Amino acid sequence: MGRRSKLSDAQWAEIERRMLEGESVRALAREYGVGESSIRERKTAHVESIKIVANQIVATERAVMSLPISAQISAHNLASKLRAISDNLASAAQYGAQTAHRLSALANSEVSKVDDASPLASVESLKGVAALTKLANDSAAIALNLIAANKETVKQLKDTPPEDQLRELSDAEFAEELARYGIEP
Known part of the structure; x- marks a missing residue:
């Protein structure tokens, strides 16, 4: 340091x-x-x-x-939708991560009920731990997927020269990008 x-x-x-x-x-x-x-x-x-x-x-x-004025309006509207989608996904990821944290804490407290000397005697507690852990992992999925997508995007940007990052998309590429976000052209 x-x-x-x-x-x-x-x-x-x-x-x-x-x-x-x-x-x-x-x-x-x-x-x-x-x-x-x-x-x-x-x-x-x-x-x-x-x-x-x-x-x-x-x-x-x-x-x-x-762009023509109508296309400018469309571009601004599309950008607003993309920002809203991004914001909503980020919020969903945050809530999912918070839920995962809470469920993991509950699973951890349930583990304390397991008899270390005879764990099979605590099958109900183990089932509870397994169920809570699965729910926690499922809740974290959106956050983990966004992190993975962000990591991949950063890697792509680092590998792409700055002058190529703003290249113009063909109509087909633009439609494909819209479809990725569930927006119809």
Whole structure:
């Protein structure tokens, strides 16, 4: 573990903001009394990610503005639906994970009723543990699937050059993406 920074989180946030506004690393390092390498190591990758995302947002906004007005409305409506689907799935995953946690706790408390010396004498308790554990695992499925999907998406994004991430989809690819989310074109 590295040594603790002499700058506060608020100071690092200020440095990041100022870097995004174009101030030089050298000037910031001098002002805050830290080495240039400290700033580069801590914030450069993050700042670069922000710049890439900002450029993607601008490119997307330009692409939307180049559409006819009816298509712009459709694109905004579709984006709203996709955000709502994402939010709802995230909430379902959160509730499922909370349910899984509660059921696991109940299964754990049920385990204490099992006689260690003669576990088969506690068949009813073992059945209860098994049922609660299965329900807990089933409840966690949505959350686990979202985590797996997120992990796969991150891997794909890391493997895809930034310039290819915003390529235009063909009509068939766009319809396929909509179908993945249960939306009819």
